[in-house]
Amino acid sequence: MDLGIRDRVAVVTAASKGLGRATAQALSAEGVRVVLNARDEAALQEVAAGMADAVVVAGDVTDPAMPRRLVDAAVERWGRVDIVVGNAGGPPGGRALEITDEQILEAVNANMLASIRLARAAVDDMRSRQWGRICFIASASVRQPIRDLALSNVARTGLWAWAKTAAQDLADDGISVNLICPGLHATDRLIERGMTGRTGDPADFGAVAAFLCSEQAKFVNGIAMGVDGGTVTGLL
Secondary structure, three states: OOOOOOOOEEEEOOOOOHHHHHHHHHHHHOOOEEEEOOOOHHHHHHHHHOOOOEEEOOOOOOOOOHHHHHHHHHHHHHOOOOEEEEOOOOOOOEOOOOOOHHHHHHHHHHHHHHHHHHHHHHHHHHHHHOOEEEEEEOOHHHOOOOOOEHHHHHHHHHHHHHHHHHHHHHHHHOEEEEEEEEOOEOOHHHHHOOOOOOOEOHHHHHHHHHHHOOOOOOOOOOOEEEEOOOOOOOOO
16 A cells, blocks of 8 residues: 655654664655654664665754754755654653652653654644644553553653644644554564563554554544554453
């Protein structure tokens, strides 16, 4: 299927590895021009080398100034930004009554505010053309809290609440706002931790993310799409 996004421009954060990289690669395969962001510039350059048209902007997405830098890089290079994919590494584990104020604030900054800032930086440019796709890579914990990952539960569910609200505000501008909520995938991080069992293919996840950013997905808005192999058992 042609996703109808050839020559669109995307910004993808945490794109040097894992699901962020898989999403950036899937978008590039559809002819999308991509600004790649992560801390590791060498790893980003390696990802960019396999793409037809990509720009590397290394840096920490939790820095409040970074989202604007990324959008500005897209506009400077290609004159526009059509798609943003907000992503950041997950916070450390911990149960609800064990996590500290400092840990909560760090998790909210990384896994909620960084993505919100990216969307805010891009939305005016999207509105000017009445087209945009905002997609946040979150976690299955948004749909079914994980007992030992209280920080992720709190921060990512906050992002989901923001996205659900923003989706209503932006729908008339042709802009969608969605979450994609992965379960376990065979990323380098998971392999390093020695986890076994049924896992998803990051490339398949990237294809789902690319669809959410597609022309055909224009009426898919305000959802938290699970890509978890059926491990989330709740009905909502």
